[in-house]
Amino acid sequence: MSWVKPAADAILAAGESLMVEVNASDPDGTIANVKLYLDNKFVRQENYAPYQWGAAGQNDPLLNDLSAGSHTLKAVATDDDGAATTITRSFTVTGDYLTIPGIIEAEDYREGGEAVAYHDTTSGNTGGAYRSDDVDIQKTGDTTGTYNVGWVAAGEWLTYAVKVEKSGSYTIRFRVASQMTSNKTLHLELDGKDITGPVSFNTQGKGWQVYQTEEISGVQLEAGVHILKLVMDTAAFNINYMEFIFGD
Template identity: 40%
Template sequence: MINKKKKRFALSGWLVLSACITLLYAGCKKDSGYYGYQNQRKEFDGTTYDFLKSEHQYDSFLLAIDRLKLTDTLRNGLYTVFAPTDASFKQAIENMNTLRTIQGRAHMYINTVPYEQLDSLVCRYIIRDTFSSRVMTLQDGLGLTAIKYSYPMHGKFKRTDAEGHVEGGPGVITFSDTKGVIYTNRWSKATTVAIDVVTKTGLVNVLEKDHMFGFDEFIPRMNPTVSSPWNDFPLYIPGIIGMEQFNRGGNKVAYLDFSLNNQGGQYRPADQVDITTAGEGGLKVGWTETGEWLDYTVEVTETGEYDMTLRYGSGGDDGRIHLEMNGRPVIGSAILMPGTGGYDSFRDITTTVQLTAGRHVLKVYYDFANFDLRFLKFVRKNAPMPIPGVITLEDYDPGGEGVGYHDNNTRNEGNKYRQSEGVDIDFAKNEGGGYQIGWTGTGEWMNYTVNVKQTGTYNTFILVGSEGVNGRFHLEFDGVDVTGPLKVPNTGGYHKRQSIATSVYLTKGTHVMRFFIDHDGFDVKSVTFRPLN
C-alpha cells in the first residue's frame, strides 16, 4: 500500500527520474556468449484481479480499481492490463503532495483524490479485449482502446539488443497514451518489464516502476496553476451558469474558499466550495464568506449588452457581489442584494452588463457575503440568440400562443418562468441551474429567432430527461426539418438529463429555429451548437 508519510521530493528530482528511466530486462538466459531470449508465456490459474492481488506489488492499483468499482470487471471480463506497480503510485503521490504543500493545499491519496481524476488515470491501463505481444509486431504497432470512453492507446512490440546482437534480447512492449493525436512525438510512453501473463480472464503486462505516462498529466491536473472549465468546454454566454459549475483547479486557483471542506457535501466533495441542495430543487453554493470568489471559463459569443439575472437567497439585507472578466470589473455587474426572507427562499435580481466577445475567465466576487447562490443567467439584450452558442429553451420568441409557441393548454404547469404563458417551465432540479421545459405534449412547439454567425456544420447537443422511451422531437430552421426525428432515451428521470448529439448544416444569417415535439414524454433544457471545426 502507499506510504502516506509526508515526504519532500525536489521537483527537479521528479523531472530527472522521468528523463532517466532504466529498462529492467527479465527472462534472458546466457548461451555461448550471447543472450538467446525466448518470450515464454506465464500462466496464472485465476482471474486477472486475483493475479494482481497475489503478486503484492499492485496494491495501489487494486485500491484504485476497487474505488472505481472495476473489481468485477477484471474478474469476469476479457481485458489486457498494463499493470503499474506500487512504486509508480508512490512516486506520483509523493511528488503530487510536495507540490500541494508548496501551494498550501491539503494532501490527497488514492482514496481521496477526485473520482473523475482517478478514473481518467486508471482506465488508460485497462484495454478492451485480449491482445498478446505478437499482434503488436506490425511496423506501426497496434491501436488499442481503453476500457472507458473509447480512449485511444497504442502498443508496439520489439526485441531489445543484447551483447552486440541487434534484437537479440528480451521482448518489450512500448505502451503509449496517444493523447488523441497522430503525432508520435506528442505521445506519452511506458515500457514493460514482463509481458503476456495469461490469466483466466485476460492478459497482464507489467510496466517499469518509474514509468511516467498516465501520471505525467495526473500530477499537474491535481496541482494546477491555471483553472480550467468544469465540463471541458467553456460556458456559453448568453446562457446559464450554475454556481456549482466553477472551474477545476482547486482552492486559490479556481476559487477561494475559507472553509476546510465542502460543508454541504452534495456535489464536488473534493473541493472546498460549500455546495448543498436548494429547497426549490437543484443545487446552491452556501456558507459564503466575504472575500471568497469563484472562477468560470466562459465563451461570450457576441459583444454587446446583456441582461444578467442572479438567483439567490438571503437571510439579511446588504449582500453584495460584483463580476470581473480577466481581472477587470464588469461595468454594471455590482449588485446590492435585498433580503429574501431566508437562505432557502429565492428571488431574481437583474442588471445590465456590457460584455466583449471571446473566451474569458469570469470571476464572481463576494463583496459582502450573507447569501446562498443558485445560478446566473445571461440574455442578449434586444438581439437574436447567437449560433454558435446555447439556446435556453425557456427563452422562446415573444408573441404568445401561435406566434412564439404552441401549447396544448393555457396553463404553465411548472409556473417558474414566464408564468402568464402556456409553455410549462420548471426549475432544472440537478446540476447546471436554470430552467427546463416539461409537461411536453405531442404537436407542441417553440420558436427562437437566431443569428448564425458563419455558414457551416455544427455539432448539436440537446439536453433531455425522460422516464420512458417514446419521446421524439426535431429541429426546424425556417420551416425546414434539419435533424429528422430524434428519439429520447430513458434517462432515469425527467431531471436526470442526458445529451442527444447530432449535427446540422446552417447558413449564415438570421433564421427562426423551431423546437417541435413529435411525441410527448420528456423534459428538455437547452440546445447547444458548437462549430464542427
C-alpha cells in the same frame, strides 16, 4: 531565472492565447538570450529583457489556440559565458466552458482548486453536495438549478471558463437567497476586470431557500473565451445561478 507568467499550475480555456514572461539575470555577466519551448517545441529566442512571448505585437503562433490538456513550458537562459540555466512550468488547458448567453450554475465553477479556480475560507464542502473540494454546496430549495453555493464568506470567489458567443450588451440575473435582513453585495470580473461594479440586493430575511432574482443590465461583453469571476463582497447569502441574456 524565474517565471513571471503564467502563474504556477495556471488553467486556461481551450482557444485562449498564452502570454509568457520570465525574469533572467546573470550575477557575473549578462544574459545572451532566453529560448522558450512549449511541450519541447521551440517557440522563439528572445535576446533582450523583458523576456516575453505572446505579448501584444509578438508573433508566437505556438502560443495561440492551445489544445485541451496538460502542457509544459521550458525556458533556457544562456549567459555570455555560454552557461545555460533551465526552468520549467506546467499549466492546464480546459476544453470545457460554459456558454453565454445562457445560465451559469454557481456550482459549476472551474476545476483547479483553492486560489486558482475558487477562494473559500473554510476547509471542505460544508453542504456536502455535488463536489468535494472547499466550496460549500447544498441541494437547492429553488424551483430549478439543483444545487446552490452557500456558507458564503466576504471575499470568497468562484471562477468559470466561459465562451461569449456574441459581443454586446447583456442583462444578468442573479438568483439569490438569504435569511439576513442586511444588504448583500457581489460583483463580476471578466479576465480580471470588474464588469458590473457592486451588485447589491436585500432579501428582507425571507429565508435561506427563498430565492429572488436580482437583475442588472448594460453589461458589455466581448465575444470569445474568458475567465468569469464571481466575487462575494459580503457574507451570508446563497447563490443558485446567473443567467446571461443578450440585450438590455
